[in-house]
Amino acid sequence: MSARPRTARRASRARGISVWLIALLVALVATVQIRSEAEVERSLVGIDSTSLAFLIDDLHRANESLDAEKAALVRLRAQLQSGQSGAADQVLTDEANRLRALEGLVPVQGPGVVMVIDASGLQALDLQDALNNLAAAGAEAIDVNQRRVVTGVPVTQTRDGVAIDGVVVVPPWKISVIGDVNRLAAVADLMAQQLRADRRVREATYRIDSDVVIRSVISERPFVYAVAS
Amino acid sequence: MTRPHIATFALIALVALATGFVLAGQIRAQLLTPSNQLARYQALVRNVQELEATNADDRRQIASLRVQIDGLESEAAARSAATQALKSQLSDLRAHAGLIAMHGPGLEVSLRNGVPGPDTGGKAGYLINFQDVQDVVNLLFAQGAEGIAVNGRRITPLTAFSGSEGQIVIDQGTPFTAPVKVAAVGDRNRMQEALDDPSALPDIRARQVQFQVHLTFEGSPNVSLPAYDSSLQIPHVSST
Numbered sequence: 001m002s003a004r005p006r007t008a009r010r011a012s013r014a015r016g017i018s019v020w021l022i023a024l025l026v027a028l029v030a031t032v033q034i035r036s037e038a039e040v041e042r043s044l045v046g047i048d049s050t051s052l053a054f055l056i057d058d059l060h061r062a063n064e065s066l067d068a069e070k071a072a073l074v075r076l077r078a079q080l081q082s083g084q085s086g087a088a089d090q091v092l093t094d095e096a097n098r099l100r101a102l103e104g105l106v107p108v109q110g111p112g113v114v115m116v117i118d119a120s121g122l123q124a125l126d127l128q129d130a131l132n133n134l135a136a137a138g139a140e141a142i143d144v145n146q147r148r149v150v151t152g153v154p155v156t157q158t159r160d161g162v163a164i165d166g167v168v169v170v171p172p173w174k175i176s177v178i179g180d181v182n183r184l185a186a187v188a189d190l191m192a193q194q195l196r197a198d199r200r201v202r203e204a205t206y207r208i209d210s211d212v213v214i215r216s217v218i219s220e221r222p223f224v225y226a227v228a229s
Numbered sequence: 230m231t232r233p234h235i236a237t238f239a240l241i242a243l244v245a246l247a248t249g250f251v252l253a254g255q256i257r258a259q260l261l262t263p264s265n266q267l268a269r270y271q272a273l274v275r276n277v278q279e280l281e282a283t284n285a286d287d288r289r290q291i292a293s294l295r296v297q298i299d300g301l302e303s304e305a306a307a308r309s310a311a312t313q314a315l316k317s318q319l320s321d322l323r324a325h326a327g328l329i330a331m332h333g334p335g336l337e338v339s340l341r342n343g344v345p346g347p348d349t350g351g352k353a354g355y356l357i358n359f360q361d362v363q364d365v366v367n368l369l370f371a372q373g374a375e376g377i378a379v380n381g382r383r384i385t386p387l388t389a390f391s392g393s394e395g396q397i398v399i400d401q402g403t404p405f406t407a408p409v410k411v412a413a414v415g416d417r418n419r420m421q422e423a424l425d426d427p428s429a430l431p432d433i434r435a436r437q438v439q440f441q442v443h444l445t446f447e448g449s450p451n452v453s454l455p456a457y458d459s460s461l462q463i464p465h466v467s468s469t
Contacts, residue, residue: 059280062401066287069460080301088305135389150386154371
């Protein structure tokens with residue numbers, strides 16, 4: 001007589017457990033769903049996958065440059081540590097010559113591109129952007145209409161037009177650049193296309209040159225305010 | 230059928246219905262695709278983080294190597310007057326190249342993002358971008374700055390600015406976003422006057438009005454600039 005109610009109670013308890021199990025599963029799936037979507041949303045804020053891929057490319061290139069610099073510095077250190085007669089003088093002379101070329105203090109030559117931009121109404125900002133684009137493409141030396149340009153040389157707007165270090169550069173601008181030809185040509189090509197779409201621009205061309213010669217130089221200005229730390 | 234039975238079945242039906250809705254929602258939302266997207270995205274992010282860590286480590290090593298080399302050069306210079314003269318010339322060149330930490334009077338310019346405004350053709354005008362930094366740096370150099378650092382990164386004769394919306398990359402450094410601090414050593418009165426000129430930095434000034442982009446600056450009797458810690462190789466250049 002008491003067996004039937006006990007069986008019924010057991011069956012009812014089993015059903016109850018299965019209901020709770022299903023409810024738990026539903027809650028779990030819902031939580032996973034909501035959390036995964038929230039995570040995607042949160043992590044994608046600010047930067048998309050394509051930009052990340054470009055960033056990775058840039059970082060690879062940057063790290064390769066840093067590796068090359070490290071290797072050069074290790075060689076330099078080894079030369080200095082060798083203690084050979086004249087080794088230090090040679091290291092110091094070579095390094096001074098390299099920095100003179102880098103700072104635009106001496107004429108230089110090497111492979112690169114030569115761009116010609118003929119336009120009316122282009123501003124100093126346009127030239128600054130063009131020079132920065134070329135610098136970002138690895139330009140190692142730049143000259144605009146026989147004026148040497150490095151970062152820090154003022155490119156300003158005057159009543160008479162765009163001036164480099166106070167001297168007006170009248171269009172057409174001939175921009176000679178030394179550096180990695182492939183990278184420079186890719187950027188020059190893009191710049192030329194964009195410039196041609198500008199109504200102010202009459203001509204925007206570039207050519208690759210295996211031996212760009214830059215004779216213009218910058219005069220070194222002694223520091224007045226800065227003190228080495 | 231007893232009343233508890235009916236209640237149990239109703240509950241099961243309700244749960245089954247809810248399960249059905251959740252599953253349908255899941256399929257419609259393509260849970261698997263976002264999961265894959267997320268995994269891919271996370272892999273890219275991890276890759277960036279690893280590369281950034283390598284980058285920072287490389288720059289630390291470069292800074293350390295330059296200190297060691299300077300020490301060895303000083304030792305050599307102590308033994309010979311000719312070497313001492315060369316070393317002195319080289320120190321001056323290094324200072325101009327940004328390879329030596331410096332300090333002196335100057336100012337610090339602060340750039341901070343504004344607030345998003347009405348659509349401006351896909352351009353996030355409220356964000357400080359690399360062109361803003363480039364414009365401020367150019368302005369300060371044009372006013373005689375002798376050395377500049379942006380968020381602790383020294384500007385050199387070969388410096389280039391790049392980046393996508395709101396991201397700023399200087400040379401071989403890792404990207405950063407606003408707030409940006411531009412520290413400059415030089416004639417601070419001249420630099421302050423230029424920054425006060427309403428016709429200077431027209432793009433930033435327009436966005437100050439439109440998006441409340443922040444541009445502030447403060448003079449200081451002693452601004453410190455770190456030494457450049459990245460590559461200054463010019464493998465394609467040779468002297469004529």
